[in-house]
Amino acid sequence: LLETQDFRACTILEISNISQVPRNHIYQYFPTINHLFIIIVRNYFYKLMDIVQFGHPKYLDWEVMDILREVVGKSCKFYNENRPASLLILGGPIDVDGFNLQEEVIQIISKNLAEVFTSKKNPIVLNNENDINYLIELIFAIMKHSYYKYQKITEDLEKEALFVAEAYLFKKGYI
Structure with a gap:
């Protein structure tokens, strides 16, 4: 459904119909579609995270x-x-809950990126532990804007x- 339609078209009823799994079975694990x-x-x-490979020695x-x-x-790709x-x-x-998860993941990405920046052969020394988090927030905001405006992340954005x-x-x- 998400491949072909908007997320608003996804309902437990629709998933039940397509998958032929009874709704009550789905509701046992997912009380709402948001879950x-x-x-x-x-x-x-x-x-x-697997694609980005923060721990890669290169x-x-x-x-x-x-x-x-x-x-x-x-990430854009x-x-x-x-x-x-x-x-x-x-x-x-x-x-x-989705917003909280998004912020949690941004924190994880920021932490991983900070570790890459501070452990490379010519490391940077962070003045503020939140600086990389703010950096990722800025990048992510532009990606979201591009998706909102063009339904993809354009090369220009x-x-x-x-x-x-x-x-x-x-x-x-830092640079």
Whole structure:
């Protein structure tokens, strides 16, 4: 349903009809459709984390902006190739739990990226532990805007996200 329609078309009843699983069985595990969406979103975030590969040793020799270009590029490609992920993550969050999950994941991504930046051969020293979190929030906001306006992350807005990231890191004294 998420591949072909809007998330509003997804209901427990519709899922029950398509899957031929009785509604009461679905309701046992997912009291609302939003509970199911949370599980789907979490799975997409795990897939994205696998694609980005923060722990890859190649990053040890890379400059900060080269790392960001790769991470942002892979993230944009992932969202553009996965309509349900874009719909639920960039088009959402759908409810408060979804928003909290989104913020939780941004924290995890920020922590992983901070570890990459501070453990590379030419590390940066963070002045504020929240700086990388704010950086990811800025990048993510531009991705969400692109999805809202164009139903994908355009190349121009991917470049804009990197421009904002570079300006932010420069003004903070990291590059």
